Structures are given as structure tokens and as C-alpha cells.
Amino acid sequence: MTAEKLPIRRALVSVYDKTGLAELARGLHEAGVALVSTGSTARRIADAGVPVTPVEELTGFPECLDGRVKTLHPRVHAGILADRRLADHRRQLAELEVEPFDLVVVNLYPFRETVASGAAPDECVEQIDIGGPSMVRAAAKNHPSVAVVVNPERYGDVLAAAAEGGFDLAARRRLAAEAFQHTAAYDTAVASWFAEEYAPDPAPLPDFAGIAFQRQQVLRYGENPHQPAALYGDGSGTGLAAAEQLHGKEMSYNNYVDTEAARRAAHDHDRPCVAIIKHANPCGIAVGDDVAEAHRKAHACDPVSAFGGVIAVNRPVSVAMAEQVAEIFTEVIIAPEYEEGALSVLTRKKNIRVLRCPDAPAVRRELRPIEGGLLVQERDVFQADGDDPAHWTLAAGQPLDEAGLAGLAFAWRACRAVKSNAILLARDGASVGVGMGQVNRVDSARLAVQRAGAERAAGSCAASDAFFPFPDGLQVLIDAGVKAVVQPGGSVRDQQVIDAAEAAGITMYLTGTRHFFH
Numbered sequence: 464m465t466a467e468k469l470p471i472r473r474a475l476v477s478v479y480d481k482t483g484l485a486e487l488a489r490g491l492h493e494a495g496v497a498l499v500s501t502g503s504t505a506r507r508i509a510d511a512g513v514p515v516t517p518v519e520e521l522t523g524f525p526e527c528l529d530g531r532v533k534t535l536h537p538r539v540h541a542g543i544l545a546d547r548r549l550a551d552h553r554r555q556l557a558e559l560e561v562e563p564f565d566l567v568v569v570n571l572y573p574f575r576e577t578v579a580s581g582a583a584p585d586e587c588v589e590q591i592d593i594g595g596p597s598m599v600r601a602a603a604k605n606h607p608s609v610a611v612v613v614n615p616e617r618y619g620d621v622l623a624a625a626a627e628g629g630f631d632l633a634a635r636r637r638l639a640a641e642a643f644q645h646t647a648a649y650d651t652a653v654a655s656w657f658a659e660e661y662a663p664d665p666a667p668l669p670d671f672a673g674i675a676f677q678r679q680q681v682l683r684y685g686e687n688p689h690q691p692a693a694l695y696g697d698g699s700g701t702g703l704a705a706a707e708q709l710h711g712k713e714m715s716y717n718n719y720v721d722t723e724a725a726r727r728a729a730h731d732h733d734r735p736c737v738a739i740i741k742h743a744n745p746c747g748i749a750v751g752d753d754v755a756e757a758h759r760k761a762h763a764c765d766p767v768s769a770f771g772g773v774i775a776v777n778r779p780v781s782v783a784m785a786e787q788v789a790e791i792f793t794e795v796i797i798a799p800e801y802e803e804g805a806l807s808v809l810t811r812k813k814n815i816r817v818l819r820c821p822d823a824p825a826v827r828r829e830l831r832p833i834e835g836g837l838l839v840q841e842r843d844v845f846q847a848d849g850d851d852p853a854h855w856t857l858a859a860g861q862p863l864d865e866a867g868l869a870g871l872a873f874a875w876r877a878c879r880a881v882k883s884n885a886i887l888l889a890r891d892g893a894s895v896g897v898g899m900g901q902v903n904r905v906d907s908a909r910l911a912v913q914r915a916g917a918e919r920a921a922g923s924c925a926a927s928d929a930f931f932p933f934p935d936g937l938q939v940l941i942d943a944g945v946k947a948v949v950q951p952g953g954s955v956r957d958q959q960v961i962d963a964a965e966a967a968g969i970t971m972y973l974t975g976t977r978h979f980f981h
């Protein structure tokens with residue numbers, strides 16, 4: 464019976480999620496399938512008018528311990544696990560008077576949902592399914608003899624198969640693969656909860672980093688056309704991976720990378736903010752009284768680079784902003800919402816991808832694979848002290864007035880979105896020159912000044928994501944006419960850098976907090 468279909472004559476059904484159960488039971492019964500089932504599943508099947516054998520009748524043992532023991536019995540598991548390709552297994556079943564199952568339909572107690580609801584630990588522990596995963600794993604292992612179904616979305620396929628002589632081996636293998644994914648993800652959730660919340664060890668990060676992602680979309684290709692790629696979801700249904708695409712071509716791998724960077728940049732600001740990203744770096748970030756103003760300012764930073772950019776907004780897109788964006792070739796725009804009329808303006812352009820994502824970025828930990836391992840860190844978030852201008856130290860020059868300090872604070876926050884080494888020049892709540900990704904800070908300063916141009920650089924303020932190791936980078940800014948600089952400080956040569964600022968008569972604040980971004 465290798466590749467042939469395996470007729471479905473007897474099914475074991477035990478499901479927490481009763482979606483589609485009555486239709487499934489009715490359809491199986493009509494196809495001549497005998498049903499065995501547990502507690503409330505059996506009751507629901509009987510209520511649908513379908514004959515069903517309660518599992519206790521099979522085991523001769525009552526369900527007990529508040530449902531902790533229902534199907535954990537040799538009469539159940541021998542019926543699932545017998546490899547009917549083997550004469551000896553068939554003989555043993557006959558001797559033991561165990562009838563085999565051809566189909567196992569199970570879904571598990573809602574452990575993740577219970578944890579997410581904030582339930583007490585005892586309740587969460589009680590929702591760890593034991594009998595269900597045992598049946599699922601047993602049936603999946605024995606896929607040459609049994610078909611296993613863990614997803615109500617498959618019930619249609621089950622009924623079709625039952626009416627057409629059963630599943631063939633390839634289909635049973637796919638169902639088994641799905642079943643093992645289901646139990647693996649389930650156990651990962653349990654193990655992660657134990658490691659993180661229920662029985663944490665004293666280290667700041669848990670001793671187990673379990674990841675269970677499900678492929679959500681096969682992408683055309685990865686960073687380059689010769690790289691196969693796909694998008695995987697974490698099952699939460701939130702964040703960029705779950706964003707709703709309202710218009711445009713399919714998102715590409717690079718679109719996702721840039722859109723992630725754009726959202727991170729735009730949501731770093733409290734005021735209406737627009738970030739325009741190319742190759743994961745900003746070519747413009749600005750805040751304004753409204754998103755249209757913020758977009759005009761962000762675009763003006765570097766209109767050449769903004770061509771084909773990815774735009775993120777931290778507020779709903781207005782019609783006025785949409786009209787502006789529609790004038791410029793844009794790969795992606797993502798926003799929490801689109802005001803009435805804005806969408807129809809944007810969708811006039813065939814190629815722009817328009818995404819709605821109501822959630823602010825909430826990645827808690829950042830993961831980076833290295834060969835043979837994985838680096839994990841908590842997300843870089845703004846600190847209550849170092850990132851608040853009220854806690855900055857004036858190291859050189861005159862203190863800034865409220866508006867000046869707000870402008871410098873914008874530069875500091877915007878600089879966090881720039882790949883290190885990062886220097887960002889800003890005026891009036893908008894970046895005007897960005898120096899990114901250089902292997903020394905002097906070149907980042909030069910790039911920022913060059914991008915700003917002499918006129919915009921003069922009188923601007925500047926942020927540096929990490930300390931100036933020498934005065935040379937700062938000197939580039941001073942020579943360009945920058946009036947105020949914010950940087951973390953912390954170099955052994957801080958005094959030389961501060962002296963250079965003093966000598967030039969510019970203001971320098973130290974934050975004490977660094978924001979490298981690689």
C-alpha cells in the first residue's frame with residue numbers, strides 16, 4: 464500500500480477548536496467512516512445527529528483527572544501506531560483485539576491564547592495539552608498507515624479524500640509534516656514560556672530561544688534574483704509581516720527590509736513624521752505639523768535618493784500627502800491608516816505598493832544568525848535618561864533655548880535610524896544631510912556635509928550616533944558651519960573634542976547613551 468490511497472474507514476476525532484466539526488462528522492459518516500471521539504467532541508458530534516463511539520467505550524477506562532487522561536491508553540495508541548504494512552503488527556492488533564485508525568483529527572488546548580490572555584500560571588500549565596500531541600505525533604510518525612489532520616481548514620480535503628478512496632502516501636506525508644510543525648510550534652511556545660516567564664534563570668535573556676515561524680509567502684527572490692526567499696510569520700498576526708497590502712505589486716524581500724527600517728525610523732518620533740528609506744538607510748526624515756508638511760521636508764533632504772524610496776508614516780496619510788507622494792516614483796508606502804480619498808490618489812499609480820499596518824513597531828528582541836549560532840539582543844529603545852535632553856550634559860558653548868534643544872533632540876532621534884557610523888545634520892525638524900555606513904566618523908561627517916550642501920549645513924545642528932574618537936570628524940562639521948552638536952561622549956579623547964567645540968564657539972551636548980545601528 465505504498466503510494467496507493469489508504470481508504471478511511473475509522474477515524475479518531477478529538478478537537479478543542481470545534482470549527483467545522485459537525486460538517487466534518489456528518490461528511491465522514493456519510494462516507495461510511497466510523498467515528499471514535501473524546502468528551503465534548505463526542506457530545507458535539509452526537510448533537511449533530513452522527514453516530515459516535517465515546518473513547519471510554521474503546522478503552523474501558525473513564526476519562527479522569529479533569530480530562531488529563533482521556534486518550535492516553537494502549538487501545539488508542541496501538542490503534543494509531545500499528546504499521547499495517549507489517550504482517551506482525553497486523554497479527555498483534557488481531558490478537559489484542561485492537562481496531563486500527565485510518566484518520567486522526569486533533570487540535571490542541573489553546574496554550575498560547577491562555578498565556579496571551581494574562582491568565583494565572585496554574586491556568587496556563589493546565590492548558591498544556593498532553594494527550595493531543597501524543598496522538599498527533601503518533602499518527603504523523605505512522606503516516607504510511609494513518610492520515611493526520613490538525614487544521615480545520617483541511618476538513619474539506621478530508622471529506623473529498625474520504626469519498627475518493629482516501630489520501631495517497633504523498634498527501635499523508637504532507638499532512639504528517641504539517642502535524643509535526645503543529646506540535647513543534649506548540650512545544651516551542653510551552654518551552655519559551657517556561658524559560659522566560661514561569662521558570663526563568665537569573666540571566667537577562669532566557670536560556671532557550673525557541674522560534675517557530677510558518678511560511679507565509681514565497682517571495683519572487685531574495686536580496687538578489689539568484690537567492691530563493693520567503694516571508695515567515697510568527698503567528699501573532701501583527702506587525703509588518705501581517706500588514707495589509709491595499710495596492711500594488713507583490714512585496715519583494717528588499718521591500719520588506721526597507722519597509723521595516725522605514726517604520727522603525729518614522730515611529731521614533733512623537734510628532735507627525737515621515738521617513739524615506741533607500742537600502743535600509745534614510746534619505747530623509749522629518750517631523751511637521753501634519754504628515755504632508757513632514758513629507759515635503761523629508762523629501763527635500765535628498766530628492767535624488769528619494770526616487771524609488773520606501774516611505775513610512777507614523778500617522779494616517781492625508782489626501783494632501785498622497786497628492787505629493789503620487790508625484791514621485793515610490794516603491795512602498797506604509798502607514799497606520801489612509802484618510803478618506805488618500806488611497807484613491809495613491810492607487811492612480813500602478814506600481815506603488817500601499818500597505819496599512821495599524822501597529823507601531825513592537826519587535827522586542829533582535830535576532831541575527833551567525834555561523835553555528837544566533838546573536839540575540841533586546842531592541843535598542845530610547846532611554847529615559849540619555850535620550851531625554853533634560854538629562855543631557857552641556858559640554859561646550861552656550862545652552863540652547865527650548866526650540867534649539869527640540870531641534871537637536873530631533874536630530875538625535877533621527878540619527879538612530881542611520882546605519883553606523885552615522886552623522887545627521889538637521890534644520891527645522893528635518894534631516895538635511897545624512898552620512899551613513901562609513902568605516903570612520905570623519906567620512907560620515909564629510910558625507911553628511913556634502914549631502915546637505917554648504918547653504919543648508921551652515922547653521923544646522925548635528926547628531927553623531929557614537930562618540931567622536933578624535934576631533935577631526937567634529938572639525939568637518941565646524942568647518943561647515945554647524946552650530947550645535949549632540950553626541951554620546953565617552954571617548955578617552957573627549958576633552959580634545961570638547962576643546963575643539965569650545966574653540967569654535969559651538970554648542971555641544973553629551974547624552975551618555977549610544978545608538979549604534981549595524
Ligand SMILES: NC(=O)c1ncn([C@@H]2O[C@H](COP(=O)(O)O)[C@@H](O)[C@H]2O)c1NC=O
Nearest residue numbers: 479501502503504531533534535593594595
Ligand atoms: N489527556 C488526554 O488523554 C487527552 N486526549 C486528548 N486531549 C485533548 O482534549 C481536547 C478535546 O477534548 P474534548 O473532546 O473533551 O473537548 C483536544 O484538544 C485534545 O488534544 C487530551 N487532553 C490533554 O492532555
